[in-house]
Amino acid sequence: MHVLLTAGPTYEPLDPVRFLGNRSTGKMGYALAEAFAAEGAQVTLVSGPSQLADPANPRIQTVRVETAAEMFAAASAAAEVADVWVFAAAVADYRPAQVAAEKIKKAGETLTLELVKNVDIAATLGQQKRAEQFAVGFALETTNELAHAQDKLYRKNFDLVVLNSLRDPGAGFGHDTNKVTVLDAAGQIVNFELQSKAEVARGLVSLILARRAAKL
Ligand code: CTP
Numbered sequence: 001m002h003v004l005l006t007a008g009p010t011y012e013p014l015d016p017v018r019f020l021g022n023r024s025t026g027k028m029g030y031a032l033a034e035a036f037a038a039e040g041a042q043v044t045l046v047s048g049p050s051q052l053a054d055p056a057n058p059r060i061q062t063v064r065v066e067t068a069a070e071m072f073a074a075a076s077a078a079a080e081v082a083d084v085w086v087f088a089a090a091v092a093d094y095r096p097a098q099v100a101a102e103k104i105k106k107a108g109e110t111l112t113l114e115l116v117k118n119v120d121i122a123a124t125l126g127q128q129k130r131a132e133q134f135a136v137g138f139a140l141e142t143t144n145e146l147a148h149a150q151d152k153l154y155r156k157n158f159d160l161v162v163l164n165s166l167r168d169p170g171a172g173f174g175h176d177t178n179k180v181t182v183l184d185a186a187g188q189i190v191n192f193e194l195q196s197k198a199e200v201a202r203g204l205v206s207l208i209l210a211r212r213a214a215k216l
Helices: 027-038 068-079 121-126 145-155 197-215
Strands: 002-007 012-015 018-020 042-047 060-064 084-087 094-096 115-117 134-140 160-164 180-184 189-191
Touching: 002 027, 002 068, 012 094, 018 094, 027 042, 027 060, 027 084, 027 197, 042 068, 068 121, 084 121, 084 197, 121 134, 134 145, 134 197, 145 160, 145 180, 160 197, 180 197
Parallel strands: 002 042, 002 084, 042 060, 084 134, 134 160
Antiparallel strands: 012 018, 094 115, 160 180, 180 189
16 A cells, blocks of 8 residues: 655745745654554655654655645655545645745835745645545644534545644644544544544554545
8 A cells, every 4th residue: 555645834935045834843744654654554755844854664755845836746746656645734825926036135114925825735636536545634723623624625525634623732733742533524523532643643544544445
C-alpha cells in the first residue's frame, strides 16, 4: 500500500526575507507517516517547512516544499499511484499577488498587501480520485463544526474528514496531544479521546485501513 500525506504549514514569499505562514508544526502529519509505515505502508510525506527532522523510517520518503504551489506539484506527482491520500497540511489559502525581488522598504503608515487564492490541493486532486482510492482530509472549525466539516467532505471528495477540536486545552497547533472527531459521508461519527498525537495517529490509521478495506 502506498500513502500520500501532506503535512506542516506552507510559506508564501513576500520578498526575499519575508513570508506569510501559519503555526502548524507538522506533528500530526509526521505522526501519521510513522503510524502508516509501522503498518507496512510506503509513505510519501510532502512536508511544508517544519522544524521536525525527516522521519528515519526507510518506508517514509520525505519531500520538502515551501509554497502551496510546490506542495501541489509534489502531491500531484505521488497521487496517482497512492492508494490512500491524507491531507494533514495547513495550506495557506492565499499568497501575495506579487513577490518583490528586493526587500520591501518601510514607507507609509499603512501597507496594504494584495493576496491571490492558492490552489486547493485536496479539492483539485479529489476531482481525479478513482473509486478504489481513499481520501482523508482535516478540518479546523470554530462554529458549526460538524456541519462545516461534512460540507468539506463533500466539496473535496473525502471518504473521511478529521475534525480538530479547538475547544479542548491541549488539542491542535503546537501541542503534543490532540483530540479529534472523525466523520464519514453517511454522517457516522467517531470520537477520539484527548491523547498524544502518536496515539491519535495510530487510532486514525487503524480506522482508515478498516474503512478502506470495507470500501474495496
Ligand atoms: N487543503 C488543501 N489545499 C488548500 C486548502 C486546504 O489541500 N489550499 C486541505 C487541508 O489540508 C485539509 C482540508 O483541505 O485537509 C481542509 O482545510 P481547511 O483549511 O479547513 O479548508 P478550507 O477549504 O481552506 O476552508 P476554510 O478556510 O474556508 O474553512
